[in-house]
Amino acid sequence: MQTLRKSYWNVLYAVMTMGALVLAAGAPGEWGGP
Amino acid sequence: MPLLWAVVVGVLIGAIRFRGLGYLTRLGIRRGWTFIGALALQYVSVQLIAPGAPYEPDLRGLLILLGYLGVIAGVILNWRLVPIRVLGLGFALNLLAVLPQYGYMPITVEAYQASGQVRPGDDLSDGVKLWRAKDIVLSRERTLFWPLTDTISVREPTFLRGVYSIGDLIVATGVALLASGVGVGGATTVGGPKPLE
Numbered sequence: 001m002q003t004l005r006k007s008y009w010n011v012l013y014a015v016m017t018m019g020a021l022v023l024a025a026g027a028p029g030e031w032g033g034p
Numbered sequence: 035m036p037l038l039w040a041v042v043v044g045v046l047i048g049a050i051r052f053r054g055l056g057y058l059t060r061l062g063i064r065r066g067w068t069f070i071g072a073l074a075l076q077y078v079s080v081q082l083i084a085p086g087a088p089y090e091p092d093l094r095g096l097l098i099l100l101g102y103l104g105v106i107a108g109v110i111l112n113w114r115l116v117p118i119r120v121l122g123l124g125f126a127l128n129l130l131a132v133l134p135q136y137g138y139m140p141i142t143v144e145a146y147q148a149s150g151q152v153r154p155g156d157d158l159s160d161g162v163k164l165w166r167a168k169d170i171v172l173s174r175e176r177t178l179f180w181p182l183t184d185t186i187s188v189r190e191p192t193f194l195r196g197v198y199s200i201g202d203l204i205v206a207t208g209v210a211l212l213a214s215g216v217g218v219g220g221a222t223t224v225g226g227p228k229p230l231e
């Protein structure tokens with residue numbers, strides 16, 4: 001159960017990291033603007 | 035936040051290639067918090083700090099640039115990953131475009147209007163920094179490295195609505211490659227399903 005929970009966390013972490021990466025590195029004006 | 039679709043598309047491709055989402059735990063991204071921290075800093079500065087006077091450097095722009103330092107650190111720490119190198123190229127192009135404007139990405143009134151995002155009452159005079167955005171309105175003549183700035187306007191489909199730079203598109207490609215599991219394979223897939231290809 002703990003391993004499963006850790007896997008979910010790792011998947012979430014990877015997705016969050018990539019989301020943060022694409023928004024921070026690119027997409028100037030992504031937040032409600034251009 | 036249209037560029038997030040790059041993550042969605044990448045994960046869908048990866049899920050098909052690897053028959054599940056388990057590969058996401060093996061992407062090998064190190065120090066992911068540098069990217070999350072960089073975004074948090076940019077988000078706070080854009081949402082909570084008012085833009086300063088036209089053309090002048092301001093705190094908001096400085097914090098955006100500090101956020102970029104976090105991205106640079108993360109890219110260097112993950113340089114061994116090929117998709118990160120692709121993304122790094124796009125980011126470098128964006129950085130080149132924003133540095134002359136102290137952290138703000140130049141956008142022309144025409145490009146902004148073409149995307150259909152202008153609201154009634156918006157001040158689009160030259161030099162104005164847009165609210166809730168990292169952009170500064172600037173005529174093409176005043177813009178250094180104009181081809182690298184936000185020039186690609188997308189009005190439809192609405193989920194992709196925005197104005198993008200060439201750097202943005204390269205960044206999105208890099209993230210999509212990363213999310214689809216490019217670089218995950220060989221020894222790192224031992225114990226897990228192999229890609230279909």
